[in-house]
Amino acid sequence: MDDLSRFCCHNFNCPDCGQRGLENLTVCGHFGKDNRIRLLYCRTCKARFSERKGTPLFNTKLSDEKSLSLLDHLREGCGVRQTRRLVGVHRDTVTRLARLAGDHAKTLHDERVAFSPSHR
Ligand SMILES: [Zn+2]
Numbered sequence: 250m251d252d253l254s255r256f257c258c259h260n261f262n263c264p265d266c267g268q269r270g271l272e273n274l275t276v277c278g279h280f281g282k283d284n285r286i287r288l289l290y291c292r293t294c295k296a297r298f299s300e301r302k303g304t305p306l307f308n309t310k311l312s313d314e315k316s317l318s319l320l321d322h323l324r325e326g327c328g329v330r331q332t333r334r335l336v337g338v339h340r341d342t343v344t345r346l347a348r349l350a351g352d353h354a355k356t357l358h359d360e361r362v363a364f365s366p367s368h369r
Contacts, residue, residue, distance in 0.1 A: 251276050256289060259302050263294035282310065305349035311338070316346060323347055 253274045258265045265273045277290035277297060287300040301307045306316055315336060322332040323343070333340045 251287065253289065256300060258291040258294060258296060259298050260291065260294045260296040263291060263296065265291065265293045282312075285312070305346060305353045309346065309349075311342070311346075319343060319346055320350055323350075 253272075253276070254270050256274055257267050257269045257271075258273065260266055265271050271293075273291055273293045274289050275292065276287045278288040280286055280288055280299075288297055289300055290297050299307060301309075306313070309316060311319070315338065319332055319336045319338060319342070322335055327335065329340050329343045329347075332338075332343045336343075
């Protein structure tokens with residue numbers, strides 16, 4: 250049985266949209282190279298979506314390991330050329346994934362910081 254507690258429905262018209270742990274999701278298939286990406290199904294609204302939807306890895310063809318390695322190198326301060334050489338990807342892949350991860354981190358930051366208690 251797949252652990253889907255970290256996932257939620259992404260359909261804005263669904264009453265369960267954005268809520269985790271409701272057990273409304275099931276795995277209805279796999280796709281991508283080697284069928285490694287799960288296709289999730291929401292029993293509430295009948296929507297299907299990639300387990301990567303809403304993440305920087307959505308629509309990327311890189312494996313999880315390679316994507317995370319690329320982001321680890323950038324986080325440790327490696328430049329685009331160093332990261333490209335060490336991970337073995339094209340430089341455009343490095344910049345594209347860096348931009349997507351940065352946008353994702355900014356959105357998460359804005360969402361979390363907006364609700365932080367004020368300091369006195
Ligand atoms: Zn739904």
